[in-house]
Amino acid sequence: MSEKMLKFTRIDQQSPLKRKVEKRVDDFKEVYEEFINKKAQEQSSRCSQCGIPFCQIHCPLHNNIPDWLKLAAEGRLQEASQLAHSTNNMPEVCGRICPQDRLCEGNCVIEQSGHGTVTIGSIEKYITDTAWEKGWIKAIKVEKELDQSVAIIGGGPAGLACAEELRKLGYKVTIYDRYDRPGGLLIYGIPNFKLEKFVVERRTNLLKDSGIKFQQNVEVGKDISLDNLKEKHDAVLIATGVYKPREVNLPGRNLSNIFPAMEFLTASNRKGLGDKVKEFENGTLNAQNKNVVVIGGGDTAMDCVRTAIRQNAKSVKCLYRRDKENMPGSLREVNNAEEEGIEFIWLSNPKKFMGSEKVSSLLVEKMKLGAADSSGRKKPEVIENSDFEIKADIVIKALGFDPEDLPRLFNHQNLLVSNWGTIKINTKSMETNIQGVFAAGDIVRGASLVVWAIRDGRDAATSIKKYLEVKKLQNIKAA
Numbered sequence: 502m503s504e505k506m507l508k509f510t511r512i513d514q515q516s517p518l519k520r521k522v523e524k525r526v527d528d529f530k531e532v533y534e535e536f537i538n539k540k541a542q543e544q545s546s547r548c549s550q551c552g553i554p555f556c557q558i559h560c561p562l563h564n565n566i567p568d569w570l571k572l573a574a575e576g577r578l579q580e581a582s583q584l585a586h587s588t589n590n591m592p593e594v595c596g597r598i599c600p601q602d603r604l605c606e607g608n609c610v611i612e613q614s615g616h617g618t619v620t621i622g623s624i625e626k627y628i629t630d631t632a633w634e635k636g637w638i639k640a641i642k643v644e645k646e647l648d649q650s651v652a653i654i655g656g657g658p659a660g661l662a663c664a665e666e667l668r669k670l671g672y673k674v675t676i677y678d679r680y681d682r683p684g685g686l687l688i689y690g691i692p693n694f695k696l697e698k699f700v701v702e703r704r705t706n707l708l709k710d711s712g713i714k715f716q717q718n719v720e721v722g723k724d725i726s727l728d729n730l731k732e733k734h735d736a737v738l739i740a741t742g743v744y745k746p747r748e749v750n751l752p753g754r755n756l757s758n759i760f761p762a763m764e765f766l767t768a769s770n771r772k773g774l775g776d777k778v779k780e781f782e783n784g785t786l787n788a789q790n791k792n793v794v795v796i797g798g799g800d801t802a803m804d805c806v807r808t809a810i811r812q813n814a815k816s817v818k819c820l821y822r823r824d825k826e827n828m829p830g831s832l833r834e835v836n837n838a839e840e841e842g843i844e845f846i847w848l849s850n851p852k853k854f855m856g857s858e859k860v861s862s863l864l865v866e867k868m869k870l871g872a873a874d875s876s877g878r879k880k881p882e883v884i885e886n887s888d889f890e891i892k893a894d895i896v897i898k899a900l901g902f903d904p905e906d907l908p909r910l911f912n913h914q915n916l917l918v919s920n921w922g923t924i925k926i927n928t929k930s931m932e933t934n935i936q937g938v939f940a941a942g943d944i945v946r947g948a949s950l951v952v953w954a955i956r957d958g959r960d961a962a963t964s965i966k967k968y969l970e971v972k973k974l975q976n977i978k979a980a
């Protein structure tokens with residue numbers, strides 16, 4: 502039973518009305534669960550168990566998909582869940598938000614033969630949600646705690662996955678995070694309609710129960726230095742993600758009611774989590790009854806348009822300078838947004854924000870696609886004298902993210918970064934150029950995916966373990 506349903510059935514035991522409602526909920530639950538079980542089993546048994554599992558190869562975690570599909574088809578869900586957890590720290594999260602059309606499902610042999618993919622993501626979610634409901638997922642019990650400790654900077658999926666893997670091995674782990682809640686973009690970036698917040702909190706609570714320490718509201722570089730962490734712990738992982746929004750430097754950019762995507766999404770997520778959000782209550786970051794324009798064509802832009810429509814915006818338009826075929830985001834997300842009534846203005850580029858104090862409209866120019874550039878994508882070119890105006894009460898900029906200047910923030914100018922500002926690591930050991938300091942997730946890859954962050958976190962844990970074992974031996978020899 503879902504947690505929402507559990508809450509609903511926990512109302513006053515004495516009331517006859519409550520008993521009636523409960524019975525109806527139970528009847529519904531039974532029919533619904535039977536339906537879902539049947540659907541999941543039907544889908545799982547569609548897997549042809551082909552010799553070369555392309556789905557598994559194209560899953561960044563190389564999940565043993567054919568085997569857990571077989572177990573699910575046979576109704577052996579506990580074993581399926583154990584298998585899913587052996588390669589993934591949050592299968593229920595990936596099942597919900599991986600762009601499966603580009604990963605496992607896009608490479609399913611049945612999909613390739615034109616018969617529609619096995620719905621791998623939904624089954625992964627179903628297996629793990631069932632395991633949570635049945636109480637099969639338990640906190641880690643460390644038999645003998647080791648005397649070495651690891652500091653993890655950032656409690657997003659990369660940091661959480663690394664923490665869990667190290668804790669399983671018995672290490673002491675502390676996560677330092679500047680947000681007030683753990684989860685990183687899982688909690689404040691990705692909207693609730695894609696990833697319910699109780700799903701994230703359930704996981705982070707389990708990690709707390711496993712003995713991992715969480716230090717929230719601690720910004721490394723401000724409240725504590727990287728050097729302090731190196732002194733206090735035996736190894737450090739940097740998993741800080743990428744948060745610097747890319748800007749649109751156009752005339753009128755200082756008008757009010759123009760916001761970066763994360764400001765808009767964080768306010769909405771905080772509201773959903775039950776926080777008091779002044780900027781939402783006073784209407785500043787609430788799209789209700791407003792003409793909303795979102796600039797950008799990636800997944801973050803799709804999350805913004807779909808959040809705005811759920812806040813009862815008057816109209817929601819998405820401006821993108823290429824066409825639908827050349828959008829960077831998942832096609833499935835674009836289709837979802839179109840179905841929900843979002844208007845896409847393809848081949849359009851904002852030229853000027855207009856208004857006196859607040860933005861009231863945008864001047865936009867039309868584009869056409871020219872020859873392909875070095876990346877193979879067709880380059881957008883301006884169509885002369887094609888300007889037009891669109892009304893806007895609120896504009897959201899969703900043009901992607903860059904890394905913050907970590908060498909400066911951490912006061913470690915010698916920390917090596919790439920030309921894009923991402924941290925340089927030894928790709929085999931995941932260690933930075935500072936001994937004992939490792940890095941994983943978006944801060945290494947640039948803005949990427951949850952499943953890749955989990956993969957990096959797990960790989961980092963393997964390397965940190967090796968590093969700590971060598972360090973221990975060296976200490977023993979030196980003593």
Ligand SMILES: Cc1cc2nc3c(=O)[nH]c(=O)nc-3n(C[C@H](O)[C@H](O)[C@H](O)COP(=O)(O)OP(=O)(O)OC[C@H]3O[C@@H](n4cnc5c(N)ncnc54)[C@H](O)[C@@H]3O)c2cc1C
Nearest residue numbers: 655657658659678679685686721742942943949950951954
């Ligand atoms: C709006 C949005 C929607 C997305 N949707 C999807 C999706 O549907 N599917 C998908 O697979 N991916 C999605 N992504 C991408 C995905 O969320 C990221 O790739 C993933 O979260 C990266 O994980 P991470 O652990 O590297 O970093 P993050 O999740 O960003 O976590 C980093 C953590 O580090 C903390 N931190 C940063 N600096 C410091 C500091 N100095 N001191 C202490 N703590 C610090 C932050 O507070 C944060 O908690 C989306 C991203 C965005 C922005």
Ligand code: SF4
Nearest residue numbers: 560595599604605622
């Ligand atoms: S983790 Fe993502 S890519 Fe891998 S099987 Fe699950 S949904 Fe597919």
